[in-house]
Amino acid sequence: xxxxxxxxxxxxxxxxxxxxxxxxxxxxxxxxxxxxxxxxxxxxxxxxxxxxxxxxxxxxxxxxxxxxxxxxxxxxxxxxxxxxxxxxxxxxxxxxxxxxxxxxxxxxxxxxxxxxxxxxxxxxxxxxxxxxxxxxxxxxxxxxxxxxxxxxxxxxxxxxxxxxxxxxxxxxxxxxxxxxxxxxxxxxxxxxxxxxxxxxxxxxxxxxxxxxxxxxxxxxxxxxxxxxxxxxxxxxxxxxxxxxxxxxxxxxxxxxxxxxxxxxxxxxxxxxxxxxxxxxxxxxxxxxxxxxxxxxxxxxxxxxxxxxxxxxxxxxxxxxxxxxxxxxxxxxxxxxxxxxxxxxxxxxxxxxxxxxxxxxxxxxxxxxxxxxxxxxxxxxxxxxxxxxxxxxxxxxxxxxxxxxxxxxxxxxxxxxxxxxxxxxxxxxxxxxxxxxxxxxxxxxxxxxxxxxxxxxxxxxxxxxxxxxxxxxxxxxxxxxxxxxxxxxxxxxxxxxxx
Numbered sequence: 471x472x473x474x475x476x477x478x479x480x481x482x483x484x485x486x487x488x489x490x491x492x493x494x495x496x497x498x499x500x501x502x503x504x505x506x507x508x509x510x511x512x513x514x515x516x517x518x519x520x521x522x523x524x525x526x527x528x529x530x531x532x533x534x535x536x537x538x539x540x541x542x543x544x545x546x547x548x549x550x551x552x553x554x555x556x557x558x559x560x561x562x563x564x565x566x567x568x569x570x571x572x573x574x575x576x577x578x579x580x581x582x583x584x585x586x587x588x589x590x591x592x593x594x595x596x597x598x599x600x601x602x603x604x605x606x607x608x609x610x611x612x613x614x615x616x617x618x619x620x621x622x623x624x625x626x627x628x629x630x631x632x633x634x635x636x637x638x639x640x641x642x643x644x645x646x647x648x649x650x651x652x653x654x655x656x657x658x659x660x661x662x663x664x665x666x667x668x669x670x671x672x673x674x675x676x677x678x679x680x681x682x683x684x685x686x687x688x689x690x691x692x693x694x695x696x697x698x699x700x701x702x703x704x705x706x707x708x709x710x711x712x713x714x715x716x717x718x719x720x721x722x723x724x725x726x727x728x729x730x731x732x733x734x735x736x737x738x739x740x741x742x743x744x745x746x747x748x749x750x751x752x753x754x755x756x757x758x759x760x761x762x763x764x765x766x767x768x769x770x771x772x773x774x775x776x777x778x779x780x781x782x783x784x785x786x787x788x789x790x791x792x793x794x795x796x797x798x799x800x801x802x803x804x805x806x807x808x809x810x811x812x813x814x815x816x817x818x819x820x821x822x823x824x825x826x827x828x829x830x831x832x833x834x835x836x837x838x839x840x841x842x843x844x845x846x847x848x849x850x851x852x853x854x855x856x857x858x859x860x861x862x863x864x865x866x867x868x869x870x871x872x873x874x875x876x877x878x879x880x881x882x883x884x885x886x887x888x889x890x891x892x893x894x895x896x897x898x899x900x901x902x903x904x905x906x907x908x909x910x911x912x913x914x915x916x917x918x919x920x921x922x923x924x925x926x927x928x929x930x931x932x933x934x935x936x937x938x939x940x941x942x943x944x945x946x947x948x949x950x951x952x953x954x955x956x957x958x959x960x961x962x963x964x965x966x967x968x
Contacts, residue, residue: 731941818945
């Protein structure tokens with residue numbers, strides 16, 4: 471029996487929404503304050519996914535305040551394919567609100583946003599047989615809308631708001647056979663998260679809740695996957711049903727810490743007496759009938775292409791960058807003097823493995839400050855930085871900022887590396903139980919050897935400490951002058967490396 475392992479999209483990829491077109495599947499998820507926004511993935515089997523772009527890949531499509539708060543921005547999108555066209559609806563929190571974009575092809579080009587005066591967040595899209603378009607929103611209300619003109623024609627009408635738990639959100643409305651189903655997340659997106667469902671004979675209701683609600687919940691269990699919820703349903707080409715949903719993988723001592731953010735998981739769905747059943751979400755399941763893996767992405771990006779790979783993101787906007795200014799290098803120029811405030815120059819990617827290694831070779835102009843940062847937000851990040859012949863490790867944890875260690879280096883390009891280790895994490899102090907999710911090791915490397923600059927406890931770069939809806943992002947930065955980066959490398963560390 472062939473199996474697949476969860477998550478199917480590791481790292482900070484929450485609030486997944488999926489649609490099928492023929493034998494192809496397309497998925498989008500929340501991106502919050504990061505740009506390019508709304509990462510878009512393609513799959514042939516629901517297990518193996520490849521990022522093919524970002525729906526919002528032009529600055530004018532992602533207009534946000536320069537000081538947009540961390541974890542504001544793009545919330546909980548829905549993707550649907552209707553009458554030959556792709557539709558994505560979402561909310562830009564902290565900016566103009568809810569909007570809809572469309573495209574003939576998932577790779578784009580995507581249309582300019584059509585703004586819709588819908589209250590709340592987490593908008594959905596569904597169509598009646600007569601073409602009436604409905605959008606359910608968190609709360610849960612149901613509105614009849616004109617998706618072309620961006621007008622609310624009726625509602626939102628109160629329908630069914632779950633089983634009475636906190637934060638009914640992430641609604642999705644489906645027509646399956648003779649029934650309309652309304653699925654919602656509730657209980658909040660943390661430890662109490664769950665999914666419940668109801669059905670009605672018409673899209674307007676009244677909706678009757680499933681007798682076995684919640685249909686998904688891992689709460690109050692010792693399972694390694696937690697916070698399961700915010701789900702979307704899809705029927706595969708072979709007729710089987712599947713659910714994509716978010717979850718976390720906490721580690722360490724009580725209360726445990728999750729550092730990668732909320733990830734995308736996949737679970738099979740069984741229909742019994744007209745109701746979907748999933749239960750608890752496991753790490754491993756029987757795989758779909760046919761798997762279609764993609765060739766592995768190269769671990770190293772040498773910046774030889776004229777554009778950046780779609781997985782590279784920046785907070786709020788893409789800073790000034792060039793791969794032509796110094797061919798084969800990514801050149802970045804400082805736009806802010808500190809990573810502690812919005813407006814800085816940072817280009818990075820999501821951390822997707824608990825054990826991994828990230829490295830870059832940088833050549834800074836005289837007087838520059840540049841390096842690698844492990845980022846949750848402006849108040850929670852660790853940095854390894856090169857400046858005038860010295861490499862420093864800096865820690866920002868809430869209101870505290872400290873230079874932890876320094877090491878002299880020779881003039882010229884320098885290779886900086888960050889390793890994330892879950893095995894044999896040392897205790898933070900004598901008499902204290904080892905309790906962090908990982909140890910983060912910062913080093914300077916040369917062809918002869920690697921020199922460790924500092925080792926830091928990873929718990930302070932976790933959701934449980936930083937708060938918010940994102941996960942760790944690791945990237946290159948410049949806070950003074952300019953610097954060129956020859957390559958950027960991300961590798962999972964296997965058991966043999968630990």
